[in-house]
Amino acid sequence: MKNNSFDEVKIQFEKFLSLIRNVLTSENEINIIQNKLRRHFNTTTSDYLCSNEFILSLNHIHNIFVENKKSVKYFTLLASFDEQLKKHSIKLSRSNSLSTQISECLPSMITTIETNSVNEIVTTTVPSNISKSTIEYETSITDVQEVINHLVNECCNTLSESTSSKKNSVNNIISTSTHSNHDSKHQRKIIKLERRLQRLSRIIRELEEKDMSLDEMAHCDLYVVESNLKKQACEIHNKLAKLKSQPLSIERIIHRPIVLNESEIGHSLIQKDLQEMVNQSKHFPSFSDVLDTVEKAINKYKLNFK
Structure with missing residues (x-):
């Protein structure tokens, strides 16, 4: 075909x-x-x-x-x-x-190399049947080698600079992204604690508005709940202060230890435990704290109070 x-x-x-x-x-x-x-x-x-x-x-x-x-x-x-x-x-x-074509031309080409004291000259002679006249290419090998070395060095330097700049760019992006994620988590944590503190403050105010006598306080769980809520509010405030790098101003600042009058309490052992509790407490004690300390002292020292 x-x-x-x-x-x-x-x-x-x-x-x-x-x-x-x-x-x-x-x-x-x-x-x-x-x-x-x-x-x-x-x-x-x-x-x-x-x-x-x-x-x-x-x-x-x-x-x-x-x-x-x-x-x-x-x-x-x-x-x-x-x-x-x-x-x-x-x-x-x-x-x-x-x-x-190259293999056909190579056998018919005559190459001579002349060595001089300064430069090496390459002379290539092509037969007359290939071209009209004999062409001589004189090239300084030393100069060519210098040019090649220079170009290689330039390429290596360019590649090295490009690689380092890319690495720096990637590192900057990663560090920026990491820093941004950390700031975002930090801010979300602050907002979450602030909302909890507002909710606790509202509940505490509602409990404080209820008037109760001492007997009612002693037998009422609401006052215990109010006391616990206040402690939670203080702890949340301290966490917020640390996150915001603010001073813990809500804590008690005791320059001198508080000394309780034994005659007002009626018993030296109870007075001792109450005094330790007041001075060691991070926040001002509530009624439930005082009542709890007294009951523990009675059981601890086996005081027969009726």
């Missing part, structure tokens, strides 16, 4: 690609094989595609896929067909042509 037109070959090739779907079942494999063969077909020289060799090969594999026999190794056939396309690619043919 001579003088085959490229368009006819292209049509026949596409028909063959469509036959692959009749044999293979995996859609993914079909797409990969078709794309690969089509890509190599487009990079193959037109001389080979229009040659009788390729037409015979294409007709052969086309007929095999039409017959669709189970005993045929289709993947092996496709791989062999693809290799034939790659062997006649445009890039490969150009490189082969160039190497052929």
Whole structure:
């Protein structure tokens, strides 16, 4: 088959690609094989595609896929067909042509190297059958080497600067992102504690508005609840002060220890425990704190109070 037109070959090739779907079942494999063969077909020289060799090969594999026999190794056939396309690619043919030209010219070239005291001069003589006159290329090897070294150093320096700048940029982005995340978490924690403190303050005010006698306080759980809520509020305030880097001004500032009068309490042991509790307490004690201390002292010292 001579003088085959490229368009006819292209049509026949596409028909063959469509036959692959009749044999293979995996859609993914079909797409990969078709794309690969089509890509190599487009990079193959037109001389080979229009040659009788390729037409015979294409007709052969086309007929095999039409017959669709189970005993045929289709993947092996496709791989062999693809290799034939790659062997006649445009890039490969150009490189082969160039190497052929060089190999043909090299035997007919005469090269002499002259060594001087300062520089080494390379003189290349080309025969007259290649050009009209003898051409001599005189190149200072030392100068060329210096230029090459300079260019290599410049490239290395540029690459090093580019790499370091990218690393610094990435490090800055990471540090900025980390700092931003830390600030965001810090602020959310402050807002959460402030809301809890506001809620506790509102509940404490509602409990304080209820008037109770001493007997009612002693037997009422609400006062104990109020005392515990105040302690929680103080703890939350201290946490907020630390987060905001503010002084803990809500704490008691005791310059001198508080001394309780024994005559007002009526018992030295109870007076001692109450005095220790008042001086050691971080906040001003509530009624429940005093009552709890007295009851513990009675049990501790086994005082028979009725």
